[in-house]
Amino acid sequence: MSENLALESPSMSRRQLLNFLTGAVVATTASTLLYPAAKFFIAPSEVSEDGSILAKDVHGNLIPAKQILAEPVGTRALVAGLNAEPTYIIVESDGTLHPWGIVDNCTHLGCTFPWNANENQFQCPCHGSRYDAEGRVVRGPAPLPLKLVKVKVEEEYIRFSPWIENDPRTGEKPWWV
Incomplete structure (x- = not known):
């Protein structure tokens, strides 16, 4: 009895690649915009480890x-x-x-x-x-x-x-x- 192996391509399809790249660009852009905004709204730490x-x-x-x-x-x-x-x-x-x-x-x-x-x-x-x-x-x-x-x-x-x-x-x- 012989088993047939699936010959599907393990590589990413063109649609998956474009979706991945689009998501990466959106995530990078959002993080570069949100980081300064978050830093603005979060107060700096008042007491540090050295007691200052x-x-x-x-x-x-x-x-x-x-x-x-x-x-x-x-x-x-x-x-x-x-x-x-x-x-x-x-x-x-x-x-x-x-x-x-x-x-x-x-x-x-x-x-x-x-x-x-x-x-x-x-x-x-x-x-x-x-x-x-x-x-x-x-x-x-x-x-x-x-x-x-x-x-x-x-x-x-x-x-x-x-x-x-x-x-x-x-x-x-x-x-x-």
Whole structure:
């Protein structure tokens, strides 16, 4: 008894090939259009693996870096940083942000304070502590310099991360680590 083998062609028909190519073109075009739209509607991750966080305004909205960088040189913008602590970031003369931000909490009793541009100092209104432009104590009763955080522009937003290296102002291990 002999069995007949089917002699059908295993290759793809012309119609199948054209359907495959049409589908591939449609899928490629759709994905190139949908990816930017999806990226626009999905908010960037706020907290990364290294503990860094994106800067926010007083209402909890993300702050685009270009908004701060559009300010005049020397501007000290107050934003919400790590653990929602108020943090000053500084616009440098070359149009970038200073590599560290200064946390706006007095090291005496934790008061928040304004930047006094006329005297080029941070001045705590509660007990009279004063700090220079980099956060070093000029006048007590505050015992320690202000806490620092790392500042970097990532994509179009400002990201803060904990400062764990030596304090660049003193060259010593920071008190907040």
